[in-house]
Amino acid sequence: MSEIDLETARKVAHLARIAVPDENLPALAQDLSRILTFMEELNEVDVDGVEPMTSVTPMRLKRRADVVTDGDVQARILSNAPDAREGFFAVPKVVE
Amino acid sequence: MSDLNKLTLADARDRLRAGDVTSVDLTEACLRAIDGADRLNAFVHKTPDLALERAKAADARIRQGDAPAMCGIPVGIKDLFCTEGVASQAASGILNGFRPEYESTVSAQLRDAGAVMLGKLNMDEFAMGSSNETSVYGNVINPWKTDDRDLTPGGSSGGSAAAVAADLCLAATGTDTGGSIRQPAAFTGTVGIKPTYGRCSRWGIVAFASSLDQAGPMTKTVRDAAIMLQAMCGHDAKDSTSADLPVPDFEAMLTGDIRGKKIGIPREYQIDGMPAEIAALWAKGADMLRDAGAEIVDISLPHTKYALPAYYVIAPAEASSNLARYDGVRYGHRAKLAAGDGITQMYEKTRAEGFGAEVQRRVMIGTYVLSAGFYDAYYNRARKVRSLIKRDFDTVFAGGIDAILTPATPSAAFGLGEMANADPVQMYLNDVFTVTVNLAGLPGIALPAGLDAQGLPLGLQLIGRPWEEGELLKTAHVLEGAAGFVSKPAKWW
Numbered sequence: 001m002s003e004i005d006l007e008t009a010r011k012v013a014h015l016a017r018i019a020v021p022d023e024n025l026p027a028l029a030q031d032l033s034r035i036l037t038f039m040e041e042l043n044e045v046d047v048d049g050v051e052p053m054t055s056v057t058p059m060r061l062k063r064r065a066d067v068v069t070d071g072d073v074q075a076r077i078l079s080n081a082p083d084a085r086e087g088f089f090a091v092p093k094v095v096e
Numbered sequence: 097m098s099d100l101n102k103l104t105l106a107d108a109r110d111r112l113r114a115g116d117v118t119s120v121d122l123t124e125a126c127l128r129a130i131d132g133a134d135r136l137n138a139f140v141h142k143t144p145d146l147a148l149e150r151a152k153a154a155d156a157r158i159r160q161g162d163a164p165a166m167c168g169i170p171v172g173i174k175d176l177f178c179t180e181g182v183a184s185q186a187a188s189g190i191l192n193g194f195r196p197e198y199e200s201t202v203s204a205q206l207r208d209a210g211a212v213m214l215g216k217l218n219m220d221e222f223a224m225g226s227s228n229e230t231s232v233y234g235n236v237i238n239p240w241k242t243d244d245r246d247l248t249p250g251g252s253s254g255g256s257a258a259a260v261a262a263d264l265c266l267a268a269t270g271t272d273t274g275g276s277i278r279q280p281a282a283f284t285g286t287v288g289i290k291p292t293y294g295r296c297s298r299w300g301i302v303a304f305a306s307s308l309d310q311a312g313p314m315t316k317t318v319r320d321a322a323i324m325l326q327a328m329c330g331h332d333a334k335d336s337t338s339a340d341l342p343v344p345d346f347e348a349m350l351t352g353d354i355r356g357k358k359i360g361i362p363r364e365y366q367i368d369g370m371p372a373e374i375a376a377l378w379a380k381g382a383d384m385l386r387d388a389g390a391e392i393v394d395i396s397l398p399h400t401k402y403a404l405p406a407y408y409v410i411a412p413a414e415a416s417s418n419l420a421r422y423d424g425v426r427y428g429h430r431a432k433l434a435a436g437d438g439i440t441q442m443y444e445k446t447r448a449e450g451f452g453a454e455v456q457r458r459v460m461i462g463t464y465v466l467s468a469g470f471y472d473a474y475y476n477r478a479r480k481v482r483s484l485i486k487r488d489f490d491t492v493f494a495g496g497i498d499a500i501l502t503p504a505t506p507s508a509a510f511g512l513g514e515m516a517n518a519d520p521v522q523m524y525l526n527d528v529f530t531v532t533v534n535l536a537g538l539p540g541i542a543l544p545a546g547l548d549a550q551g552l553p554l555g556l557q558l559i560g561r562p563w564e565e566g567e568l569l570k571t572a573h574v575l576e577g578a579a580g581f582v583s584k585p586a587k588w589w
Contacts, residue, residue, distance in 0.1 A: 004464075016416065016463040017423070018456055019444035028460070031520060035461055038521045041405045042477050045484065052479030056293050056307060056486065056537030057562060061336045076197040082430035089425050094439050 002036035004029045100125035102263045105169055105320035106347075112158055112168045119158070119168030122266070123151040123212050126170040130214060130264045135589040138249075138259040140175060140233045141183045141216040154210040165347075166327045167210025172259045172268035175216045176223055177203045177311075178300040182213075186302040187231040188221045190450025191428040200300025201332045202269065202311045209327045214265050218255030221452045222419065223276055223304045226526035227515060228254030230454045235512050238284060239585040242550040247509040250280030250526075256314045257284040261585060267315040267324050271301060273308045274407055275530025278542035281314055282504035282555025285544040285583060287321045287576075288314045289569070292562045293537035294339035297332030305414035306337075308407075308534040318543060318573040322346035325565060341563060349566035350573045355389030357571060360497040364400035365529060367506065373548045374503045381501055381545055381556045384578035385571070395497060397488040400532060402481050407531040408524055409465050409478035415455075416462025422450060457520065486536040493561050499571050502529050504542040504555035529557060539565045541572045544581040553583065 004012075009029040013020040020028055078084040083091070100122050103111070111117045127147065130139050147170065154168035178184045178196035185191040199207065207213065221230040227248040228236040236254040238247040239262040249258040253270035257280035260268050270277040272290035281288030289312045296311040303309060313324035326347065331340040361382055366375070382392050424430035424446030431445035451459065465474035492500070506528055515523050533540035538559055545556040556575065560568030 012460045012464045012467070014444075015467060016456075016460045017420075017440070017443040017447055018451065018459065019441075019448035020456075028457075031457055032461060032464065034519050034521055035408065035457075036464075036474075038524075039405045039409050039465075039474060039478075042402055042409070042474075042481055045399065045402055045477075045481050047477060047480035047484070050480040050483050052476050053482040053486065054479075055337075056482075056535075057337075057339070059294065059337075059339065062333070062340065064333070073197075077426075079197060080194055080427035082424060082428070091425055092433060092437060092439050092442055 002033050002040060004032040004036065101129045103266060104316050105266045105323055106317065108169055108266055109165050109323070119151040119154040119212060120148065122168065123147050123170045123214070126214055126265050129262070133262055133264055133589050136237050136239060136258050136262055137234055138218055138236055138255040138262070138264060139172065139215045140218045140255065143182055143213060143215045146182070147212050147214050150212045154212060157210055164209040164327065165323050166206060168212065169266050170212045170214050171206065172215060172217045172256060172265040173203050173213050174253055174256050174269050174271060175219050176271050176302045177269060178302070179203055179213065179216065183216060184302070185232070186222050187219045187233055188450065188452070188455065189232045189429060190422045190447070194427050198300060201297035201334060202301065202328045205330065206269070206327055211327070217259055217268055220252035220254065221455050222302065222415070223252040223271055223273055224415070224454050224458055225251040226275070226279055226523055227251050227512070229512060230452050232452065237512070238509050239589065240284060240509060240552055241585065241588060242552060245511040248283065248512050250283035250509065252276040253280050253288070253314060257281055257286055257288070260284070260286045260314050260316060262589070267313055267320055269311060269328070270314045271309060271311050272534065273304050273411060274534050275527040277312045277314060278530050278540055278557055279505050279526055281542040282544070282553070283509040285553030285581065286314055286316060287318055287541065287543045288312060289321050289325060289541040289565065290533065290539065291325060291329065291565050292539045294337050295329045295565065297335040297338045299332055299334040303418040305411040306418060307414060308411060318569055318576045319347060319350060321541070322350060322569045344566045346566050346569050349570050351570060352574060352577070354385065354571050354574045357390045357498040358393050358496050359385050359390045359571070360393050360395035360492055360500040362395050362397045362400065362500060362502060364397050365502045367528065370506060374506065374554060377546050377554050377556065378501070378503050381575060381579070384575060385501065388574045388578060393497060395492045395500070397492065397532070399481065399484045399488050403485055403532040403535055404524060404528055406478040406481040406485065407527070407535060409474050410482060412458040412462035413466050413475050414462070416459045416466060419455070419459055422447065482535050485532055489536045489538060498561070499568060500559040502557045502559065504529060504557040508548045508550070508552035508554055533559055538562055539568050541568055543572050543576050545575070545579040546581065547583060
């Protein structure tokens with residue numbers, strides 16, 4: 001039985017960059033604990049010598065020449081930005 | 097000509113080619129049906145002007161001859177597909193206002209084949225859900241009813257399933273990461289196929305779990321699924337995991353002859369608490385295939401019970417990476433910031449406001465299982481179990497099994513809101529028969545096979561060998577004919 005404490009829940013929320021108000025942390029911790037307990041059924045499986053799956057269909061990924069194939073679409077790239085100025089995405093100040 | 101929206105795709109194609117109806121006629125019939133079905137909340141962005149424009153172009157093309165099968169066919173597109181200039185939000189608040197500058201490969205292939213997009217279809221937010229209750233647009237309501245309750249159409253492709261079942265469109269696109277085409281198809285008496293991983297390009301489809309996601313058609317019949325799947329498949333240089341393999345003529349493979357095929361019945365799918373009606377339907381399905389000349393073989397897929405927990409490690413892990421892009425910078429929602437808020441507060445507030453509860457939960461679970469110290473214990477272990485699950489299938493196929501028959505879902509459609517107080521794991525159990533197929537990258541099809549005692553549709557699932565969608569459709573077509581499912585929901589909306 002996995003127990004996620006409030007501090008761990010707070011830390012996970014921060015790592016995921018999701019603001020979770022303090023009053024919601026207990027419910028979150030409880031949900032995460034239940035889900036992790038469910039996942040722990042996997043501990044019953046003998047996985048000795050088994051490779052973790054990296055590709056479900058054995059295939060060689062195709063390669064292409066490393067050349068520019070697209071471009072000159074700055075306005076289209078910025079067209080959905082919440083805040084775009086002078087051809088750039090604008091964000092709050094990052095460096096003090 | 098008032099019921100043209102009720103045609104199958106195949107009949108509509110034949111009548112278009114015969115000059116008996118026009119695409120404009122079909123499109124107008126669907127648009128009327130859509131406007132009369134707002135109560136179902138299936139279409140969330142309607143595009144009638146675009147539809148009529150494309151219908152006129154399709155009619156011109158048909159008159160010239162040589163139009164492809166999808167030409168002039170009115171379809172719905174799941175909101176997960178990016179469609180140029182048309183809202184594409186994955187049913188999430190975080191993509192509010194997003195209008196892509198590009199078209200997904202699958203919807204572009206349909207468009208280029210002349211299919212007519214009627215609008216965008218509701219779904220669970222980011223395709224995370226099995227009841228269509230996590231959408232920013234609100235719940236989709238199943239056109240099937242037994243009493244006063246509103247029932248779920250299933251999820252995540254709930255809008256697609258409801259729209260096809262209610263004859264709002266002739267067919268629709270869906271996507272399937274753990275059962276999101278097959279479970280809603282089963283809940284609505286429609287047909288849904290998830291092809292082999294790599295058959296359809298994922299380019300331009302909002303990503304949930306990239307190693308599991310596949311697009312597929314949701315239709316009224318198996319023949320329709322064959323026709324539409326053909327138009328959706330094919331290699332795409334923009335998706336490095338799309339397979340460079342020829343796409344056979346799936347419809348031509350519906351010969352009706354499945355004599356000598358070996359159909360496996362996996363004993364591990366006989367789960368505790370399976371309703372007697374579903375067990376009986378499953379046995380009946382096996383009998384029907386046997387009567388058609390197939391050999392029924394008991395098989396074992398020993399790691400089946402670990403598929404759900406493995407899925408609920410892998411899918412959220414991939415989702416937490418994929419959904420990192422929603423940060424309020426490039427598209428969609430950005431939170432209003434307080435004085436002094438920096439970029440971290442912008443990310444955290446934007447994502448808290450933009451993502452719904454289930455998406456937040458899965459992103460955080462994914463973040464946890466990928467975090468330092470837990471990566472091996474959860475994520476790597478789950479990927480090893482995934483290898484074992486795939487090996488189970490490889491073994492039975494190597495032993496000569498052509499396809500596997502299972503129930504599609506552990507129950508019929510349930511009431512909206514009935515799972516609201518259940519723990520999240522209870523909802524995940526909806527996918528118990530379908531997730532194995534995604535984990536192993538196989539093709540799977542759900543088709544309606546009967547009604548339960550309350551009069552709700554129940555589905556069976558057939559699982560095929562990799563890349564053998566044509567053989568799978570052939571078997572499904574025989575099962576469909578034997579089951580003779582013709583029921584439709586009575587119109588109440």
